[in-house]
Amino acid sequence: MKNLKLIINLIVITTSLMLFQCTSDYTAIEGPAGIDGIDGVDGIDGIDGIDGVGVQECIDCHATSHREGIFDALLMSNHGGQPGFSYGSWSRGTRESCAACHNNEGFIDYVETGAVAVGGYGVSNPLDCNGCHNKHRSFDFENDGNDYAVRTVDAVDFRVFAENDALPDYVLDYGNASNLCANCHQPRRGTPVADEYPGKYLQTSGHWGPHHGPQTALLEGLLGAYTTFTLVEDIPAVKQAAHRTDTGACIDCHMRHTTDGSFGHSWNPSRNNCNDCHGGNAQDLEVDGLFDDWLALGHLLEEVVGQAIDDDDQPIFEADGVTPVPVVGIVHVDDNGTPNDPMDDEWHPQTGLFDLKYAEAAWNFLFIYEDKSMGIHNPDYAKSLIKNSLANIQ
Numbered sequence: 569m570k571n572l573k574l575i576i577n578l579i580v581i582t583t584s585l586m587l588f589q590c591t592s593d594y595t596a597i598e599g600p601a602g603i604d605g606i607d608g609v610d611g612i613d614g615i616d617g618i619d620g621v622g623v624q625e626c627i628d629c630h631a632t633s634h635r636e637g638i639f640d641a642l643l644m645s646n647h648g649g650q651p652g653f654s655y656g657s658w659s660r661g662t663r664e665s666c667a668a669c670h671n672n673e674g675f676i677d678y679v680e681t682g683a684v685a686v687g688g689y690g691v692s693n694p695l696d697c698n699g700c701h702n703k704h705r706s707f708d709f710e711n712d713g714n715d716y717a718v719r720t721v722d723a724v725d726f727r728v729f730a731e732n733d734a735l736p737d738y739v740l741d742y743g744n745a746s747n748l749c750a751n752c753h754q755p756r757r758g759t760p761v762a763d764e765y766p767g768k769y770l771q772t773s774g775h776w777g778p779h780h781g782p783q784t785a786l787l788e789g790l791l792g793a794y795t796t797f798t799l800v801e802d803i804p805a806v807k808q809a810a811h812r813t814d815t816g817a818c819i820d821c822h823m824r825h826t827t828d829g830s831f832g833h834s835w836n837p838s839r840n841n842c843n844d845c846h847g848g849n850a851q852d853l854e855v856d857g858l859f860d861d862w863l864a865l866g867h868l869l870e871e872v873v874g875q876a877i878d879d880d881d882q883p884i885f886e887a888d889g890v891t892p893v894p895v896v897g898i899v900h901v902d903d904n905g906t907p908n909d910p911m912d913d914e915w916h917p918q919t920g921l922f923d924l925k926y927a928e929a930a931w932n933f934l935f936i937y938e939d940k941s942m943g944i945h946n947p948d949y950a951k952s953l954i955k956n957s958l959a960n961i962q
């Protein structure tokens with residue numbers, strides 16, 4: 569009803585019903601007074617003041633001047649596809665299997681109907697304002713808070729769990745607009761399991777691993793792989809990350825408290841947010857020792873030996889029919905030539921039939937790599953996964 573009030577606030581309605589008294593020209597005798605007219609319809613209440621400011625607050629936030637910095641930031645960000653360079657992964661969203669996360673239109677369909685268009689899309693566009701925003705849930709900002717017209721704040725089904733009958737479902741819920749992010753920033757694959765070959769994992773894809781958006785999984789403390797490990801350190805339980813608070817998550821670090829006029833639409837974490845909890849000098853915050861362990865693990869995984877497979881994913885043997893043809897490395901690295909930034913090198917999985925423990929260690933390695941925060945999303949979980957992986961393949 570408040571919406572209605574707002575819209576008709578500007579319309580002044582003056583309604584009254586009047587009963588006119590009949591008089592006659594040719595008789596001078598007045599008749600009895602007519603019955604009272606019925607009351608006019610009440611005027612409509614004015615809009616409630618919003619935090620004491622009123623409509624001016626709507627105007628302030630909707631003004632072009634307020635939004636210029638937001639438009640600029642989106643265009644330069646990876647969400648905006650950086651026009652003039654390339655659309656990055658946003659060109660992938662014509663395919664049905666990629667559209668929900670790599671196409672503005674696909675994402676809108678996915679959120680609004682639960683599915684993308686069958687057969688995919690003719691064009692694929694980067695995220696636009698209307699991908700993430702549509703309309704306010706309520707105009708009663710005073711009681712409901714301002715929702716910034718974010719398209720969805722609903723809890724999100726974790727796809728890997730929803731799609732795997734062997735696993736119980738898992739719902740991601742950060743209680744705010746971070747749920748919007750969780751629709752896309754979740755891994756698409758589950759941890760490796762031994763299938764056809766007991767104790768071994770048949771790795772058949774050059775794109776294997778948790779895919780590029782596993783941030784939600786790390787923040788929750790989910791999808792580490794360690795079934796074959798003898799744990800040398802406890803793995804922290806789900807939802808224990810210091811950085812996963814009950815009141816928020818992604819947007820608290822990646823959007824809020826910016827001072828550059830972007831209102832968070834560069835999605836670069838603002839150090840102001842870290843300072844809230846870490847005191848005034850958060851510039852150099854990094855997860856103690858994680859990087860060195862992670863890199864050491866990578867180098868070990870480059871050396872582990874498995875069995876090569878052919879184009880039909882069949883393990884291959886030497887001419888004697890019993891000696892496996894070896895493949896060295898379950899991951900390998902393309903050195904990009906910047907020695908001081910090994911995180912910037914490109915690590916890839918390698919196909920083959922490997923001991924499951926190597927596959928689990930490689931999964932954990934790629935998980936931390938693809939997450940791209942070098943463990944900051946969940947320091948204790950990340951450290952423990954990598955330490956346990958190292959200990960079990962050394």
Ligand code: HEC
Binds near residue numbers: 618716
């Ligand atoms: C803090 C920012 C903010 C405030 C305050 C705000 N809005 Fe919005 N509003 C948005 C955003 C963001 C959108 C998403 C669409 C867009 O980008 O315009 C939106 C969308 C809307 C839409 C839907 C637009 C459409 O195309 O369907 C209407 C209508 C609207 N706002 C009216 C209001 C009114 C009226 C008020 C004051 C009572 C108000 N807004 C206050 C940020 C705000």
Ligand code: HEC
Binds near residue numbers: 751
């Ligand atoms: C559940 C959502 C989701 C689905 C489905 C999905 N992706 Fe992604 N993908 C992401 C996210 C999120 C990122 C960016 C993550 C980041 O930057 O850390 C990404 C990144 C990428 C990248 C860029 C990698 C880079 O580092 O530049 C490519 C390429 C890509 N995806 C291809 C695909 C293809 C092809 C498909 C369909 C077969 C697909 N994705 C399906 C969520 C998804």
Ligand code: HEC
Binds near residue numbers: 642833
């Ligand atoms: C990736 C999703 C995403 C995209 C794309 C996006 N926004 Fe936002 N926007 C958000 C979220 C999330 C918030 C903050 C919600 C919160 O803090 O609760 C927000 C906040 C805002 C606000 C409120 C800022 C303030 O005053 O605090 C405005 C205005 C806004 N967006 C406009 C836009 C416009 C205009 C565009 C397109 C140029 C756009 N947004 C694109 C997700 C997005």
Ligand code: HEC
Binds near residue numbers: 656675695
């Ligand atoms: C429609 C799916 C989608 C939604 C919703 C979404 N993202 Fe993304 N995000 C992506 C994709 C895809 C990329 C990578 C784009 C590329 O570089 O090709 C990305 C990139 C990013 C990056 C930059 C990574 C880099 O490579 O520099 C950050 C940070 C990020 N997203 C955070 C967020 C946050 C926080 C939210 C919620 C407010 C959010 N995203 C909502 C799909 C999404």
Ligand code: HEC
Binds near residue numbers: 818
């Ligand atoms: C404690 C603060 C914090 C929280 C909470 C948080 N992030 Fe991050 N995130 C970071 C930091 C710090 C980095 C490293 C960024 C850098 O080095 O530029 C990062 C990196 C990323 C990246 C890779 C950016 C890049 O440049 O490649 C993506 C994507 C991302 N976060 C998405 C998310 C999503 C989605 C959520 C919620 C599920 C989330 N983050 C929650 C602080 C946070």
Ligand code: HEC
Binds near residue numbers: 839841857948
């Ligand atoms: C809500 C409060 C909060 C915010 C916001 C926050 N942190 Fe933290 N952070 C913590 C707590 C609590 C710990 C765990 C205690 C500890 O290890 O000191 C922690 C731990 C860390 C660690 C792990 C240190 C280690 O070696 O184990 C790093 C790194 C870190 N935070 C970086 C950041 C960065 C970067 C940001 C901003 C993008 C940030 N934090 C924002 C509360 C916060």
